[in-house]
Amino acid sequence: MAILVQKFGGTSVANAEKIRRAAETALRAHQDGYQVVVVASARGKQTDELIADAKELNLAPPRREMDMLLTTGEQQTISLLATTLWGMGQKAISFTGQQAGFKTDDAYSKARILEIDSKRILEKLNDGYIVAVAGFQGVNAVGDITTLGRGGSDTSAVALAAALGAERCDIYTDVDGIYTADPRLYQKAVKIDTISYDEILELANLGAGVMHGRSIEVGKKYDVPIYVRSSVNDIPGTLITHEVPEMESILVSGATIQKDLTKITLIGVDHKPGNAARIFAHLAAKRVSVNDIIQTEVSPEKANLSFTVLHDDLDVARQAIADIRTEVHCQSVMVREDVAEISIVGVGMQSHYGVAETMFKALADKRINIDSITTSEIRISCLVDLEQAEKALVAVCDAFELDKPAVERQMK
Numbered sequence: 543m544a545i546l547v548q549k550f551g552g553t554s555v556a557n558a559e560k561i562r563r564a565a566e567t568a569l570r571a572h573q574d575g576y577q578v579v580v581v582a583s584a585r586g587k588q589t590d591e592l593i594a595d596a597k598e599l600n601l602a603p604p605r606r607e608m609d610m611l612l613t614t615g616e617q618q619t620i621s622l623l624a625t626t627l628w629g630m631g632q633k634a635i636s637f638t639g640q641q642a643g644f645k646t647d648d649a650y651s652k653a654r655i656l657e658i659d660s661k662r663i664l665e666k667l668n669d670g671y672i673v674a675v676a677g678f679q680g681v682n683a684v685g686d687i688t689t690l691g692r693g694g695s696d697t698s699a700v701a702l703a704a705a706l707g708a709e710r711c712d713i714y715t716d717v718d719g720i721y722t723a724d725p726r727l728y729q730k731a732v733k734i735d736t737i738s739y740d741e742i743l744e745l746a747n748l749g750a751g752v753m754h755g756r757s758i759e760v761g762k763k764y765d766v767p768i769y770v771r772s773s774v775n776d777i778p779g780t781l782i783t784h785e786v787p788e789m790e791s792i793l794v795s796g797a798t799i800q801k802d803l804t805k806i807t808l809i810g811v812d813h814k815p816g817n818a819a820r821i822f823a824h825l826a827a828k829r830v831s832v833n834d835i836i837q838t839e840v841s842p843e844k845a846n847l848s849f850t851v852l853h854d855d856l857d858v859a860r861q862a863i864a865d866i867r868t869e870v871h872c873q874s875v876m877v878r879e880d881v882a883e884i885s886i887v888g889v890g891m892q893s894h895y896g897v898a899e900t901m902f903k904a905l906a907d908k909r910i911n912i913d914s915i916t917t918s919e920i921r922i923s924c925l926v927d928l929e930q931a932e933k934a935l936v937a938v939c940d941a942f943e944l945d946k947p948a949v950e951r952q953m954k
């Protein structure tokens with residue numbers, strides 16, 4: 543019998559009515575002949591509330607204790623779900639991360655799944671139960687509770703789907719799929735029917751905020767089709783899957799804006815082997831994650847080195863640079879917080895010409911200056927003034943006709 547994993551996010555289980563609807567969805571799939579595993583998040587904003595509770599008592603709560611606390615949110619949901627299912631006459635059982643066999647490393651608050659021993663789940667499925675599993679959590683080698691990082695239930699669900707060899711992992715959420723751009727900023731955005739793991743990974747990392755980035759990596763690695771759909775209606779959602787030939791004929795699948803960035807430039811760094819390594823080793827040691835690195839030679843002796851960091855990491859990054867500045871003979875440091883990054887993503891740009899030109903021209907036509915440009919094989923990003931960023935997004939979306947369904951945008 544085919545297995546289906548259904549994941550319900552916090553808003554989709556926020557109250558009794560929504561939990562009942564989630565239970566009905568699971569029951570329907572069961573009646574359709576699937577063995578069903580439901581992975582659930584904490585109800586509503588409960589995780590945020592628990593974090594606030596802890597911070598009221600200690601501004602720097604120990605990570606181990608936070609994991610102990612936060613996992614209680616998911617435990618409530620799964621028990622309520624199983625209880626609801628019993629009320630509907632359906633056998634059901636809830637499992638914590640540990641009971642479901644999630645073994646993780648011991649990086650509290652951002653643990654990685656090492657292995658899933660799904661024996662107990664399989665036994666219960668074969669006995670006709672619907673199994674409700676707490677998302678976002680696991681257990682480390684010494685038996686302590688860990689969490690996978692904010693938004694980690696997506697990763698629990700996809701990893702479990704992989705471990706169980708599920709036919710698909712359905713992600714039920716409060717949006718009805720993934721759009722070509724954020725509809726709040728580009729009202730004409732349209733829903734994407736099918737998109738590749740690689741494109742979603744770029745979009746997730748660029749702050750499109752649709753899904754936990756690691757869940758997509760797991761889906762890609764283990765070939766799990768992921769279907770993002772609405773928990774309130776039955777309209778078709780977005781399927782995330784392997785690249786298929788038709789995807790290549792679509793130049794750009796989506797566009798994003800990222801506003802929480804700061805650009806840091808080290809001006810006049812000594813241009814000699816080992817300096818870049820020294821600077822980034824120092825930033826890494828302070829756990830600053832760095833994006834979009836650009837180095838340019840300004841003379842045989844000197845180079846400028848720019849990169850972006852999240853606003854959240856700015857203070858630590860400043861400190862790290864202050865520590866290393868004299869060692870690399872950096873003449874001055876420039877920090878720009880009023881920037882935003884506009885990106886386009888599409889597997890089709892690997893095999894077509896003129897994509898970059900179209901993007902730059904769209905910005906130029908609106909008299910938007912590009913501060914810097916970075917690319918990957920399937921992405922082009924431009925840093926622009928924060929003030930002009932939303933206008934830039936709209937211009938780029940229009941240029942690539944992201945208001946039209948993909949079939950109408952296919953290149954011959």
Ligand code: ASP
Nearest residue numbers: 583589678692693694695
């Ligand atoms: N409840 C956790 C969070 O809010 C995990 C999740 O929802 O995916 O981050």
Ligand code: MG
Nearest residue numbers: 551693696754
């Ligand atoms: Mg989420």
